[in-house]
Amino acid sequence: MLGANERRVAVHFGAGNIGRGFIGQMLSRSGFEVVFVARNEEQVALLKQQRQYTVTLASEREEEEIVRNVTAVHIRNAAAVKESIAEADVVTTAVGESALPHIARPLAEGIEFRLANHERPLRIIACENAVKGSSKLRKWVYSHLTEAAKEKAERCVVFPNAIVDRIVPPQIGDDTLGVKVEPFSEWLVEHDHGAGREPLSIAGVQYVRALEPYAERKLYTVNAGHCCAAYLGYLAGYRTIPEAMRDERIRRAVEGVMRETGRLLVHRYNWNEEEHLRYIRKSLQRFANPRINDKVTRVARSPLRKLAASDRLVRPAVQASALGMEIPHLVSLISAALLFDFDQDPEAVRLQSLIRDRGVRDVIRNHMGIHEHHPLHYRLTAHFEKLREGRRER
Ligand SMILES: NC(=O)C1=CN([C@@H]2O[C@H](COP(=O)(O)OP(=O)(O)OC[C@H]3O[C@@H](n4cnc5c(N)ncnc54)[C@H](O)[C@@H]3O)[C@@H](O)[C@H]2O)C=CC1
Numbered sequence: 001m002l003g004a005n006e007r008r009v010a011v012h013f014g015a016g017n018i019g020r021g022f023i024g025q026m027l028s029r030s031g032f033e034v035v036f037v038a039r040n041e042e043q044v045a046l047l048k049q050q051r052q053y054t055v056t057l058a059s060e061r062e063e064e065e066i067v068r069n070v071t072a073v074h075i076r077n078a079a080a081v082k083e084s085i086a087e088a089d090v091v092t093t094a095v096g097e098s099a100l101p102h103i104a105r106p107l108a109e110g111i112e113f114r115l116a117n118h119e120r121p122l123r124i125i126a127c128e129n130a131v132k133g134s135s136k137l138r139k140w141v142y143s144h145l146t147e148a149a150k151e152k153a154e155r156c157v158v159f160p161n162a163i164v165d166r167i168v169p170p171q172i173g174d175d176t177l178g179v180k181v182e183p184f185s186e187w188l189v190e191h192d193h194g195a196g197r198e199p200l201s202i203a204g205v206q207y208v209r210a211l212e213p214y215a216e217r218k219l220y221t222v223n224a225g226h227c228c229a230a231y232l233g234y235l236a237g238y239r240t241i242p243e244a245m246r247d248e249r250i251r252r253a254v255e256g257v258m259r260e261t262g263r264l265l266v267h268r269y270n271w272n273e274e275e276h277l278r279y280i281r282k283s284l285q286r287f288a289n290p291r292i293n294d295k296v297t298r299v300a301r302s303p304l305r306k307l308a309a310s311d312r313l314v315r316p317a318v319q320a321s322a323l324g325m326e327i328p329h330l331v332s333l334i335s336a337a338l339l340f341d342f343d344q345d346p347e348a349v350r351l352q353s354l355i356r357d358r359g360v361r362d363v364i365r366n367h368m369g370i371h372e373h374h375p376l377h378y379r380l381t382a383h384f385e386k387l388r389e390g391r392r393e394r
């Protein structure tokens with residue numbers, strides 16, 4: 001892919017599951033030297049020392065790939081972070097949506113340093129489960145830039161939005177850097193007109209002119225369906241997603257949610273129904289993969305983020321309801337999400353304290369943005385109460 005003396009550098013913020021298990025792997029495959037910016041001291045030391053790690057597929061043959069030409073710098077090593085950004089052709093992130101504001105300052109300092117030296121094009125791609133994650137990151141980064149740097153950045157730095165899809169659960173075992181991942185993967189990036197150049201060639205990346213339909217397809221199908229297995233699985237007492245998916249009642253509910261959002265998507269984008277059904281079936285297969293030991297509490301994590309008006313649950317429910325579509329499975333799923341009370345998840349603890357202190361109607365109105373006069377408000381409240389009662393009686 002590269003000329004003999006050509007060196008290409010990618011800086012990736014967050015050496016976690018998707019960072020090592022997907023983004024780092026693809027960047028390394030494409031011939032980039034990958035510099036992880038991480039906050040875990042042990043990981044930084046190991047990446048610097050070993051310069052490689054192994055990605056194993058959760059498939060029958062458990063194929064392995066060595067991801068080479070990687071290194072790391074600690075997020076607090078400001079000078080090293082700046083220098084890496086100055087050299088980079090692309091910067092990616094997978095730190096979690098809520099951590100984006102925290103990496104904005106080091107990123108902005110790196111951009112200022114870079115722009116003082118040269119104006120080569122730079123792409124910054126947030127690979128988070130977030131609606132328009134790169135645009136949000138751009139706003140935070142710009143809040144730290146001087147006016148002069150902003151002006152230069154307008155000319156040569158772009159923030160194309162992206163979606164990434166691969167199930168990568170937290171890793172178990174002794175290999176601190178190794179990652180086990182599902183065989184499926186998808187990485188879609190908005191075509192970056194901004195810098196006025198050819199999009200950067202990265203293995204596994206598909207460039208699209210309009211990201212929104214794909215983003216909604218992923219959010220409303222894979223993410224909503226996966227959540228359904230997690231929240232219903234949690235209430236039923238299952239530990240892992242594959243265990244929950246073996247419960248026929250839950251499997252049917254997961255499929256029901258994806259069919260409801262599917263009707264909405266097919267209507268909105270005029271898609272071929274059969275093709276979308278194949279996507280749903282593929283998602284069901286992915287969730288049930290017995291080789292992925294994925295805990296229900298991981299997939300259910302951060303319920304306040306997942307219950308936000310713009311996210312995977314409320315947004316399709318409100319859109320479908322506006323079109324007069326029946327959505328009983330989505331209503332059950334959202335009600336189950338409101339009952340997620342895992343005490344090691346800070347957002348679940350906060351959610352439960354909001355419900356306790358202010359009542360569920362307040363959460364539905366103020367957090368989820370569904371007002372009392374909306375038909376969904378009553379249905380959600382009633383279903384939540386029914387589920388809560390059933391749980392008390394058990
Ligand atoms: N794991 C998965 O299956 C998928 C995850 N995603 C998205 O990718 C993002 C990351 O998810 P995971 O990899 O699962 O989480 P993770 O917790 O394994 O990785 C996040 C990493 O970011 C690091 N981090 C957080 N704040 C930081 C900071 N200020 N500076 C430097 N590093 C920082 C953490 O130390 C951690 O290593 C999330 O937005 C998630 O929604 C998207 C698709 C699939």
Ligand SMILES: O=P(O)(O)OC[C@H]1O[C@](O)(CO)[C@@H](O)[C@@H]1O
Nearest residue numbers: 129164165166167168223226299
């Ligand atoms: O829970 P989050 O942070 O949105 O991200 C993880 C989700 O994204 C996925 O990886 C799908 O790409 C699922 O594993 C999971 O539902």
